[in-house]
Ligand SMILES: Cc1cc2nc3c(=O)[nH]c(=O)nc-3n(C[C@H](O)[C@H](O)[C@H](O)COP(=O)(O)O)c2cc1C
Ligand code: SF4
Ligand code: SF4
């Protein structure tokens with residue numbers, strides 16, 4: 001069969017996944033193929049609206065000819081590629097990534113998928129011993145690369161630390177941060193082009209940080225909230241959500257979502273207003289939206305405070 | 317993007333240091349970020365908010381990203397630190413050989429690590445001086461005003477014809493070091509640098525190839541190098557043309573000496589054949605694998621050979637610029653190379669008409685800043701581009717998209733120096749030494765309990781026992797040898813007849829790695845050795861991927877429990893845990909660091925060197 005190249009239509013290549021052959025467009029990732037086939041491939045650092053960083057390694061698969069496992073989110077298919085997802089090796093690495101992360105991070109707000117994968121793959125973070133004491137505020141960001149104290153192994157090191165609250169719009173709860181780089185990408189070249197935050201430090205002591213860890217109001221941050229929009233773990237969240245969670249009044253079951261068009265300017269971004277108990281707690285935009293790709297600006301993301309302030313009670 | 321800079325002001329000294337690197341108009345040259353940060357460190361001793369803002373302003377780099385870069389490297393400090401710092405090696409080649417004693421003495425003399433306003437000390441991973449343990453690297457900031465007039469400064473200034481070049485600063489190495497010498501040096505006394513000839517016990521012997529000029533030529537004198545046959549290789553390479561040179565390298569079956577043993581000809585042919593007009597050559601001189609010091613000796617004792625070899629390589633693959641990335645802790649090597657590059661340029665061996673051939677090639681020297689991971693080829697490229705030294709995903713491979721996104725050949729120092737012999741004698745002659753994929757001669761770094769530690773050159777296929785004989789005999793009471801580095805594995809006295817080839821070592825489950833042969837006798841506290849190796853990987857992980865970032869931490873913790881007899885759930889359970897961590901690091905890490913971080917630990921456990929079940 002000849003496939004005619006019509007310019008925008010891409011050549012099809014043949015890929016075998018767990019003995020089943022797939023014909024897929026050139027340029028697709030292995031994960032695209034797995035998703036199309038309906039497989040439940042775990043993922044943490046991948047997002048459809050961001051460039052793959054392939055950092056978390058939870059999506060790994062076996063590819064014939066490659067000794068190490070391969071991140072399915074980033075690796076493009078090649079004609080004749082033979083992929084296996086059903087092996088003990090793949091399951092083992094996925095389990096270990098989930099387990100190692102859970103041993104160092106608070107994943108309790110990382111969503112239902114992550115909770116399900118933890119159980120499915122059999123992650124057991126407790127076998128590394130009891131968690132060590134949390135770091136004091138700012139301490140983790142001040143560790144010098146190349147040294148650390150000799151551990152005795154009695155407790156397991158974690159990234160636990162206090163929540164950073166330094167502005168009225170959103171908080172940074174880095175005890176939950178899995179260093180997926182999504183916020184950095186959203187703030188930088190993938191959306192916002194602001195570069196207010198980056199990864200600082202090295203190895204286990206790496207953190208997401210502004211320069212010299214200055215408070216956000218002193219940084220380049222414009223409060224577009226695009227970092228919040230992509231954060232998979234609840235490390236970044238609106239003050240509204242943070243306060244409700246702290247107060248025990250966070251109610252995702254009772255949340256309703258209403259779509260609307262942002263009226264602040266002429267671009268026409270689609271907004272999804274997340275409402276709990278008659279109050280807008282978050283504003284998002286669908287990542288497959290042609291204009292926003294899920295990204296917004298401060299007015300769309302946080303203008304709800306303004307909406308709520310001017311609208312008479314009960315009218316929204 | 318508009319830069320938002322912190323309001324903190326920079327000082328005159330900070331601005332002068334940065335301007336010395338960036339030149340008059342601000343330039344959007346992110347690749348100058350490391351040189352600029354080095355300049356600030358060299359002048360002031362730490363990077364203040366004002367200094368970082370000034371750097372960002374001049375180079376147009378977002379401050380959060382510049383901070384991310386500055387905090388990645390161990391030789392940069394973003395908090396005030398004494399301008400004169402002694403980095404004391406406590407790594408596996410030094411710790412038991414005076415390193416730990418020296419740390420204790422430093423603590424007694426100067427207080428806890430990091431304390432002190434004017435002078436201080438800190439622990440360091442391997443400094444590449446293991447043959448003369450214990451080793452110290454002195455990071456000495458000198459304000460440019462004070463540097464003027466000092467012989468060192470004059471040389472640095474003279475040899476910096478480019479805007480973007482930087483002086484090697486006043487840094488120094490001491491090995492073997494005593495607390496007295498270190499403290500005196502911290503207070504301004506001159507210290508004699510290491511003598512590479514002393515580290516080359518074979519120096520002057522016949523039958524040497526790579527080491528043939530060590531101790532024979534004056535490393536500072538181009539004429540002396542030429543009198544010893546220097547630049548005959550480049551002359552021949554220019555005469556036969558690039559295609560022929562690439563062929564000879566392929567026929568020689570030269571494999572990379574940086575650790576991964578990739579066929580050099582394959583890389584060169586790929587880049588030479590690329591239609592992309594812009595290409596680069598990079599020399600990986602970031603030597604940081606614990607126990608490795610061969611590249612340092614070559615660079616200190618025979619710098620022109622590397623410059624010539626880079627020129628041959630660059631012209632063969634069609635690159636006009638070769639970046640030479642030298643480890644930050646190697647000031648003597650850097651000084652020797654700065655001088656050699658300068659001399660070569662002055663005499664037409666570099667520049668836009670190399671040896672009258674009409675071809676252009678020049679060398680840009682860049683200094684690393686304290687990060688083992690920057691020896692990984694793609695991390696090194698990120699570092700050259702002014703980014704955090706995080707390895708990139710492969711594919712694309714550097715031969716397709718390397719430095720600045722262009723096709724790039726990256727080779728180790730020793731690999732490149734081999735090229736001179738290949739162009740002089742031809743590929744077949746080179747391939748006739750050794751066997752299989754293991755051709756030519758190989759440098760080994762002998763240290764630990766050997767009578768005559770140092771760099772040795774032997775033909776591929778020499779046995780480990782024969783190598784030890786050269787260094788004064790198989791050490792009495794030898795218990796284990798760390799072969800190939802921290803990323804290698806332990807071998808035992810019953811394995812001394814292994815031929816030192818890629819194939820031979822693989823057969824016994826070991827690797828040549830970077831040529832490390834670190835010997836331990838039965839008085840060794842292997843628990844301490846293993847904890848140091850585990851700690852090394854935990855420190856040097858870039859942090860990008862989960863298996864390595866968290867796995868190296870868990871490996872170190874589990875090892876601590878095992879050697880302290882504090883296992884959770886018993887020995888078997890802990891060993892299973894270590895195996896699980898090992899597997900995920902080996903299988904699912906992005907780069908070679910994570911993929912080999914469990915290698916030495918695995919072999920030590922299997923051999924019963926720790927855990928007492930021998
Ligand atoms: C963690 C790590 C550290 C490395 N360090 C070095 C090094 O210090 N020097 C070096 O030449 N190669 C080092 N390498 C190997 C390089 O990635 C690369 O293979 C080499 O520079 C290629 O040159 P060659 O083919 O001439 O050996 C390292 C690799 C890894 C994974
Ligand atoms: S709110 Fe926007 S500008 Fe601020 S850090 Fe997040 S992505 Fe960057
Ligand atoms: S803060 Fe969230 S988005 Fe950013 S790296 Fe951490 S987990 Fe990822």
Ligand code: SF4
Pocket residue numbers: 689706707856857858859860861862864865905906907908909910911
């Ligand atoms: S394996 Fe380690 S050093 Fe390599 S990319 Fe991953 S975290 Fe970084």
Ligand code: FES
Pocket residue numbers: 042043044045046053054055056057058059060071072073074
């Ligand atoms: S989802 Fe693929 S590496 Fe993170």
Ligand code: FES
Pocket residue numbers: 405406407408409410411441442443444445446449450451606607608
């Ligand atoms: S210099 Fe100390 S171990 Fe290499």
